[in-house]
Amino acid sequence: MNKFLTLIKRDLADYKGALIITPLVISAVILLLVISSVFMGSLRVDGNNFILFGGSSADVNADVNIEDNNGNNLHLKKDAGGHLVYVDEQGQTKPVMGDLTPDKIKKLSAMIAFGNLIGSLLPLFIASIVVLFVLSGSLYEERKDKSIMFWKSLPISDIETVGAKTVSVVGIGLGFALLVTFVLHIILIIITTLASNQIGLNMISIPDVLEAVGKLWIMVALMLVAYVLWAFPVYSWILAASSYAPKAPFLLAFVPIVLLPLLAKIFLKGASDLFFAPLQHLTGYPIWKALDEGKNAIKDGVGNNADFLVALDPIMKTFSEPSLWIGLVVGVGLLYAASEIRRRRSF
Amino acid sequence: MDNDILISAKGLSKSYGAKVALKPTNLEIPKGRIVGVIGANGAGKSTLLNCILGLSEYVGELKVMGLNPLQNRSQLMNDVCFIADVATLPKWARISDLFNWLEDLHPKFQKQKAIDKLKNTNIPLNAKIKELSKGMTVQVHLSIVLAIDAKVLVLDEPTLGLDIMNRRSFYDAVLRDFFDEERTILVTTHQIDEIEPILSHAIFIKDGEVTLDASLEDISEKFYAIDVSEDKKADALSLMPIYSRAIMGRTTMIFRDKATEDLKKFGDPRRVALADLFVALATPQNA
Numbered sequence: 198m199n200k201f202l203t204l205i206k207r208d209l210a211d212y213k214g215a216l217i218i219t220p221l222v223i224s225a226v227i228l229l230l231v232i233s234s235v236f237m238g239s240l241r242v243d244g245n246n247f248i249l250f251g252g253s254s255a256d257v258n259a260d261v262n263i264e265d266n267n268g269n270n271l272h273l274k275k276d277a278g279g280h281l282v283y284v285d286e287q288g289q290t291k292p293v294m295g296d297l298t299p300d301k302i303k304k305l306s307a308m309i310a311f312g313n314l315i316g317s318l319l320p321l322f323i324a325s326i327v328v329l330f331v332l333s334g335s336l337y338e339e340r341k342d343k344s345i346m347f348w349k350s351l352p353i354s355d356i357e358t359v360g361a362k363t364v365s366v367v368g369i370g371l372g373f374a375l376l377v378t379f380v381l382h383i384i385l386i387i388i389t390t391l392a393s394n395q396i397g398l399n400m401i402s403i404p405d406v407l408e409a410v411g412k413l414w415i416m417v418a419l420m421l422v423a424y425v426l427w428a429f430p431v432y433s434w435i436l437a438a439s440s441y442a443p444k445a446p447f448l449l450a451f452v453p454i455v456l457l458p459l460l461a462k463i464f465l466k467g468a469s470d471l472f473f474a475p476l477q478h479l480t481g482y483p484i485w486k487a488l489d490e491g492k493n494a495i496k497d498g499v500g501n502n503a504d505f506l507v508a509l510d511p512i513m514k515t516f517s518e519p520s521l522w523i524g525l526v527v528g529v530g531l532l533y534a535a536s537e538i539r540r541r542r543s544f
Numbered sequence: 545m546d547n548d549i550l551i552s553a554k555g556l557s558k559s560y561g562a563k564v565a566l567k568p569t570n571l572e573i574p575k576g577r578i579v580g581v582i583g584a585n586g587a588g589k590s591t592l593l594n595c596i597l598g599l600s601e602y603v604g605e606l607k608v609m610g611l612n613p614l615q616n617r618s619q620l621m622n623d624v625c626f627i628a629d630v631a632t633l634p635k636w637a638r639i640s641d642l643f644n645w646l647e648d649l650h651p652k653f654q655k656q657k658a659i660d661k662l663k664n665t666n667i668p669l670n671a672k673i674k675e676l677s678k679g680m681t682v683q684v685h686l687s688i689v690l691a692i693d694a695k696v697l698v699l700d701e702p703t704l705g706l707d708i709m710n711r712r713s714f715y716d717a718v719l720r721d722f723f724d725e726e727r728t729i730l731v732t733t734h735q736i737d738e739i740e741p742i743l744s745h746a747i748f749i750k751d752g753e754v755t756l757d758a759s760l761e762d763i764s765e766k767f768y769a770i771d772v773s774e775d776k777k778a779d780a781l782s783l784m785p786i787y788s789r790a791i792m793g794r795t796t797m798i799f800r801d802k803a804t805e806d807l808k809k810f811g812d813p814r815r816v817a818l819a820d821l822f823v824a825l826a827t828p829q830n831a
Contacts, residue, residue: 199648200649203648206645210641211636342634345632346599346632349599350625351618351621351650352620352622353621354618540614
């Protein structure tokens with residue numbers, strides 16, 4: 198076990214740039230964009246005045262008047278309590294967010310949590326693509342730079358090596374990206390909350406946000422696990438291609454996956470689903486399909502305080518699909534093939 | 545199997561497509577020897593070593609320490625170390641990281657020993673392999689190999705590209721820190737003269753075929769060289785030398801399996817240098 202963990206450590210050191218640095222850099226860029234738009238955006242509120250950053254270099258302090266849907270003129274300002282209010286034509290002062298009942302606050306909290314999650318998923322999405330590139334190079338690069346000769350001079354079996362690469366690239370790589378996504382999610386929620394508080398919109402409650410965040414994280418984590426299981430045969434195929442390819446392992450791995458359905462569509466008029474299977478497993482099509490089935494549950498969860506974990510039901514049902522289990526068996530076979538190819542050829 | 549036989553091959557051969565890299569070969573290499581595998585570029589030396597190390601597929605029967613190297617490579621590597629003819633240490637890794645990983649990956653690797661060996665050089669422990677020169681990389685690899693308590697050390701042109709100082713210190717370190725009567729070294733090199741004094745066994749390979757597999761003792765008993773003067777040349781030729789070379793008025797002849805009494809008639813029989821014997825056996829006229 199210690200040996201296996203060390204192999205994972207070794208692989209992480211090798212792929213640090215792709216698997217660790219990339220999600221961090223993407224998150225940093227997202228944070229930079231969000232922070233700059235919040236603190237250097239075109240509109241901020243300072244006391245009763247709005248500070249407008251126009252095209253000129255000079256700041257303009259001005260009261261802001263807006264029209265509602267009925268054409269009534271409303272004057273926006275902060276009240277003594279720091280809340281954003283508007284004064285209508287009759288001189289009546291009302292809170293911008295209306296009367297925030299606990300029910301409304303819960304909905305708003307869920308919306309804030311959900312909205313920020315969408316922005317936070319980018320590192321995970323990019324990581325899921327980066328993982329494909331890293332896998333395709335993992336068993337090829339060691340042959341290219343001859344370091345395979347060094348690793349093979351150690352008492353490490355080929356199956357241990359291939360297994361460790363799978364766990365470190367797919368497991369740790371995507372797991373770390375998931376962790377980064379969660380941290381980014383929390384930071385974005387904090388920034389959104391601070392920014393809305395600054396303009397006087399105190400519209401969320403921390404317990405409600407945390408509840409929504411917890412449920413969303415469970416959803417994302419389970420979807421990721423489901424995706425990895427569905428994509429497992431493709432990951433194994435990429436490793437086998439990487440182990441075999443004389444050159445261009447990425448092309449060897451992906452051209453068949455893309456060409457097969459294309460050719461099937463042209464020549465067989467899409468007669469056999471088998472040709473589409475690799476692409477469907479790679480894209481996680483069954484997960485997206487299940488997510489589409491559960492989208493109303495998510496809408497209800499965010500908009501009507503319903504339990505949006507119900508949306509997971511269709512995803513959980515994909516675990517009972519035979520094609521998932523067939524894919525897993527094929528994946529194990531291809532992983533073994535990758536290790537056998539590595540065992541038999543070192544150059 | 546004889547316990548003293550470390551490597552045994554029967555009909556061992558290897559082809560790359562239509563190209564035969566190693567013709568069917570029978571070998572028996574005893575333990576406690578320093579074995580030189582000698583041949584020209586592309587002769588099949590590395591192919592033979594790669595088969596022995598379980599790095600490539602082969603045809604025939606091969607046992608290394610009683611194990612099938614292709615099936616049991618990882619088990620075999622508990623007792624076998626090797627340095628290949630090209631820099632194989634991962635260029636992206638730091639030396640310190642490599643040592644740390646090896647401590648967990650190899651049960652017979654002693655990290656402190658490797659660090660101590662590296663202290664004798666000017667290579668910093670936190671350097672990355674890609675920052676090192678070829679000579680430094682070999683030194684790091686050597687410090688790793690010498691810190692492993694192995695039974696067999698395989699060196700495939702390990703000093704290729706190194707200057708004479710580094711080459712000499714390399715072999716000095718191997719002899720001082722690795723070799724004893726229980727351990728075996730297999731080495732291929734172009735610089736036959738440099739390793740000849742330390743060899744106890746030689747294997748010559750030409751065009752994928754083993755042309756000689758003998759201990760240095762046997763070689764010195766079997767082969768003799770004589771510098772024959774012009775007047776005795778015709779008589780000496782009648783003894784069928786395996787090789788003759790005329791230079792500056794004298795002809796050097798190499799004989800196989802001839803009684804020294806017979807040879808003494810033409811000059812003083814002397815031991816044949818491995819380089820000369822290799823050329824003699826590799827020259828087409830003697831094939």
